Amino acid sequence: MEPATLQRVIDRAGLDQLLAAIARRGFRLIGPAVRDGVIVYDDISSSADLPAGWTDEQDGGHYRLRRRDDDALFGYAVGPQSWKRYLFPPTSVVWRSARDKDAGQDPGGAADGDANGAPDGAAGAGAPMAFIGVRSCELRAIAIQDRVFLGGQHTDPVYAGRREGVFLVAVNCGQAAATCFCVSMDAGPKAESGFDLALTELLDGERHEFLVEIGTGRGADVMSEVAGRPAGRTETQAADRVTEQTAASMGRHLDTGGIKDLLYGNFENPRWDDVAGRCLTCGNCTMVCPTCFCFSITDVTDLAGTEAEQQRSWDSCFTMDHSYIHGGSVRASSRSRYRQWMTHKLATWIDQFGTSGCVGCGRCITWCPVGIDITEEAAAIRASDGATGEEGHGDA
Amino acid sequence: MTGPPRPTLAVWKFASCDGCQLTLLNCEDELADIAASVQVANFPEASREVIAGPYDLSLVEGSITTPADAERIRAVRDASRFLVTIGACASAGGIQALRNFREADEYLPVVYARPDYIDTLRTSTPIADHVGVDFELRGCPIDRHQLLDVISAFLHGRKPSVPGYSVCLECKRAGITCVMVAHGTPCLGPVTQAGCRALCPSCARGCYGCFGPMETPNTAALSARWRELGVSRPDVGRAFRTFNANSGPFREEAEANDAP
Numbered sequence: 122m123e124p125a126t127l128q129r130v131i132d133r134a135g136l137d138q139l140l141a142a143i144a145r146r147g148f149r150l151i152g153p154a155v156r157d158g159v160i161v162y163d164d165i166s167s168s169a170d171l172p173a174g175w176t177d178e179q180d181g182g183h184y185r186l187r188r189r190d191d192d193a194l195f196g197y198a199v200g201p202q203s204w205k206r207y208l209f210p211p212t213s214v215v216w217r218s219a220r221d222k223d224a225g226q227d228p229g230g231a232a233d234g235d236a237n238g239a240p241d242g243a244a245g246a247g248a249p250m251a252f253i254g255v256r257s258c259e260l261r262a263i264a265i266q267d268r269v270f271l272g273g274q275h276t277d278p279v280y281a282g283r284r285e286g287v288f289l290v291a292v293n294c295g296q297a298a299a300t301c302f303c304v305s306m307d308a309g310p311k312a313e314s315g316f317d318l319a320l321t322e323l324l325d326g327e328r329h330e331f332l333v334e335i336g337t338g339r340g341a342d343v344m345s346e347v348a349g350r351p352a353g354r355t356e357t358q359a360a361d362r363v364t365e366q367t368a369a370s371m372g373r374h375l376d377t378g379g380i381k382d383l384l385y386g387n388f389e390n391p392r393w394d395d396v397a398g399r400c401l402t403c404g405n406c407t408m409v410c411p412t413c414f415c416f417s418i419t420d421v422t423d424l425a426g427t428e429a430e431q432q433r434s435w436d437s438c439f440t441m442d443h444s445y446i447h448g449g450s451v452r453a454s455s456r457s458r459y460r461q462w463m464t465h466k467l468a469t470w471i472d473q474f475g476t477s478g479c480v481g482c483g484r485c486i487t488w489c490p491v492g493i494d495i496t497e498e499a500a501a502i503r504a505s506d507g508a509t510g511e512e513g514h515g516d517a
Numbered sequence: 518m519t520g521p522p523r524p525t526l527a528v529w530k531f532a533s534c535d536g537c538q539l540t541l542l543n544c545e546d547e548l549a550d551i552a553a554s555v556q557v558a559n560f561p562e563a564s565r566e567v568i569a570g571p572y573d574l575s576l577v578e579g580s581i582t583t584p585a586d587a588e589r590i591r592a593v594r595d596a597s598r599f600l601v602t603i604g605a606c607a608s609a610g611g612i613q614a615l616r617n618f619r620e621a622d623e624y625l626p627v628v629y630a631r632p633d634y635i636d637t638l639r640t641s642t643p644i645a646d647h648v649g650v651d652f653e654l655r656g657c658p659i660d661r662h663q664l665l666d667v668i669s670a671f672l673h674g675r676k677p678s679v680p681g682y683s684v685c686l687e688c689k690r691a692g693i694t695c696v697m698v699a700h701g702t703p704c705l706g707p708v709t710q711a712g713c714r715a716l717c718p719s720c721a722r723g724c725y726g727c728f729g730p731m732e733t734p735n736t737a738a739l740s741a742r743w744r745e746l747g748v749s750r751p752d753v754g755r756a757f758r759t760f761n762a763n764s765g766p767f768r769e770e771a772e773a774n775d776a777p
């Protein structure tokens with residue numbers, strides 16, 4: 122790799138040129154912004170919209186914005202939202218049908234033409250999106266959802282239409298939250314691949330610059346319109362130090378050694394009862410998880426009975442309907458639902474998709490209203506490997 | 518109006534504030550469609566014209582608080598093919614169910630000049646305690662989208678789309694900041710059934726529990742969290758004792774916090 126050609130250094134004015142160059146290519150810019158006391162991903166137009174000088178304080182069930190003593194633009198970890206919201210929207214229309222006036226009582230269907238059958242595919246997504254400030258764990262999460270929605274025999278038109286052509290500007294994390302454990306999941310903190318451009322924010326006294334790594338041809342094309350200089354050894358070493366420091370300050374750790382067999386061998390561990398006593402079955406953990414993909418389908422009809430549509434919305438394995446099979450829910454107890462969530466994330470996902478379903482972003486820990494911690498629960502199962510309750514529960 | 522006969526709709530009021538009936542009248546954009554799809558046969562709040570029963574769909578607002586109403590609800594049930602309760606009063610007993618936890622006789626002389634004129638039951642109870650109910654629509658007041666969905670579901674013979682999960686799912690889908698995690702504001706959302714579109718959290722307030730207990734509420738775990746956030750036991754109990762005070766899980770959690 123030739124650092125001089127693939128890595129450049131830009132300042133804040135250069136960052137604005139970079140954003141403008143992406144926007145000129147017809148992309149809708151989406152990036153971090155402060156809203157209601159948290160950092161969310163929203164439409165932005167320049168670096169002025171970024172959370173300059175803000176950081177976040179995170180722990181189980183706890184998130185607060187705090188002031189930094191510098192003007193860092195990316196000086197925080199991940200917030201409650203992930204890019205999932207833009208690629209796999211919380212609610213979308215699967216198909217729509219309108220009763221053909223001449224067809225009398227014919228219920229119609231997707232084959233009836235015109236108004237019928239159009240899903241929220243590419244058309245629903247509008248302009249192609251550029252994600253600004255994607256963290257390494259999030260790139261990994263997007264790759265995981267790509268596999269879920271685009272891999273295999275059937276591709277998902279809603280996801281595919283939005284995912285197509287997304288421009289990815291990654292940011293290598295400059296600090297880890299107390300809830301981060303991407304290092305354990307081999308998912309960060311440095312973005313290794315899957316981006317068009319990757320930034321490392323370099324803050325050093327008076328200096329406020331960004332090392333830009335170019336990942337694709339279109340990334341290079343954008344950079345050709347941005348004022349900057351080739352990166353030298355000082356800058357690449359400074360960037361390496363940023364990553365090293367972040368990696369060394371992970372707030373949480375998860376031991377993944379043999380985790381699949383560990384969880385498969387502990388369906389009756391009494392720890393599940395313990396966590397069930399604390400869990401609200403509220404579903405927040407699955408909503409904020411950047412890899413959770415479950416949805417439910419709802420039929421919507423108008424009063425007159427002339428139009429019908431199927432909507433899909435984010436669902437969660439913590440709802441009773443999620444495992445409802447004719448006559449009842451298979452996972453009726455909180456214990457079986459928490460176990461489903463954690464076992465899917467850390468174990469069955471591996472059999473299903475070939476990777477872990479967890480990228481160590483820590484969102485499920487922070488946004489659990491009672492601060493239940495997947496790393497702590499996994500450690501507790503490991504510490505009591507093989508334990509069983511007084512008697513089996515017999516629930517699935 | 519030509520075409521096939523429309524199903525008849527009746528709206529009934531028991532002990533309540535009228536807010537849920539008003540939700541129906543507030544469906545301004547849809548009122549014409551409602552009138553086109555059902556024949557409003559008995560809805561004194563909207564029209565003085567009353568068509569005799571039986572009715573295809575009865576919407577019942579309010580709880581049962583007097584001996585006369587306990588009789589009247591039977592007649593309503595007999596005259597209705599489908600009976601749907603609307604709101605926390607009809608579905609859970611309402612705020613007036615606070616009387617269930619005290620002796621109503623103690624209050625009567627304080628409130629009324631001539632308590633001997635008052636003929637009341639000692640409890641406020643939901644409609645389902647008295648007659649069979651086909652569907653209970655929660656909320657204080659109900660949500661107009663859910664009401665329209667229930668009417669539409671009835672008209673087209675499908676299941677209403679009224680989920681039993683928590684308000685938190687609505688919060689997260691709408692991208693609303695969690696007031697409990699990000700602001701430290703106590704919120705009943707995790708134990709409360711969705712339906713309001715997370716109205717209070719969207720205004721940076723904690724959920725008040727208007728839609729009653731969600732399908733599998735862990736009220737004890739939420740209470741413990743509220744106490745960590747600095748809420749006293751009596752205040753936790755009061756939070757559970759509002760519009761759905763008489764709903765099992767909320768009633769029990771309030772009682773658990775009464776204990777010294």
Ligand code: SF4
Nearest residue numbers: 410479480482483485
């Ligand atoms: S399970 Fe938790 S830590 Fe892992 S990816 Fe999902 S939200 Fe992030």
Ligand code: SF4
Nearest residue numbers: 407413414415438465
């Ligand atoms: S953990 Fe639950 S909500 Fe998430 S993908 Fe698995 S089953 Fe679905």
Ligand code: SF4
Nearest residue numbers: 400401403404406489
């Ligand atoms: S683990 Fe936490 S966020 Fe997840 S369902 Fe339980 S209480 Fe809610």
Ligand code: SF4
Nearest residue numbers: 685688695696704706
């Ligand atoms: S604000 Fe309340 S209802 Fe919304 S996610 Fe947080 S705890 Fe749940």
